[in-house]
Amino acid sequence: MSKHKRQPSDADHPRLRPSLSAAALTEIDASLRQAGFTFDNEFVFADHEHAALRLLHLDPRERPYDTSKKNVALRLAMIFEAANDVASExxxxxxxxxxxxxxIKTISLNDDLTFKNADPSLLAAGPVIVAKYHSAWNEFGRQDPQVAEVLLSKPLMDTPEANLVHRLYMAVAD
Structure with a gap:
């Protein structure tokens, strides 16, 4: 019986996610900024932060994919509210x-399929999301505390999107 040397297969090499196009990154960035946060002149999430984009339903290669203001505010508020609950308990x-x-996955967001099916590498994006938005809110609060107070006092309009953005501000500021 001859000995054959095993040939490497695709499974032997970890797959790198293909880079997002500049247009996709711009669309994702615009959707994240519509919730009212500023992040200097950089993209909110870099091309390699696919896990954060998946948790927010903002990776165009995955389903669901939704860049609406309502989705962005809802996903972010949901993550911050769950983090606040788990931290207090x-x-x-x-x-x-x-x-x-x-x-967060098993108790607070167990009814969210993205979190329910998330493996540890996907959940590792959670702290990145929290840190970026918390830092942006704190910087904004230092630069313009009066406007920050107004944003926390009530929704700016009586629309579902404005209510979700207000909910997000309350959760991030908590």
Missing amino acids: NPGIGTQSPEFWDL
Whole structure:
């Protein structure tokens, strides 16, 4: 019996996600900014932050994909509200901990299919999302505290989108 040397297969090499086009990155960035946050002149999420985009339903290669203001505000508010709930009920676990995001997945967001089916590498994007938006809110609050107070006091209009954006501001500021 001859010995054959095993040939490497595609499974032996981890697949890198293909880069998003400049147009896709611009569309995603515009959808994230419509919730009222500013992030200097950089993209909110870099091309390699696919997991964050998947959790927010903003990766055009995945389904669901929805760049609407309503979706962005809802997904972000949902993540921040769940993080606030888990943090208040489990004060010894930090937001960087995989255990923290597993609790969000299994308790707070167990009815959300994206979180329910998420593996640890996808959940690892949670702290990135929280850090970016929390930092942007804090910077905004330092630069313009009066406007920040107004945004937290009530929705700017009586529309579902405005109510969701207000909910997001409340969750991020908490």
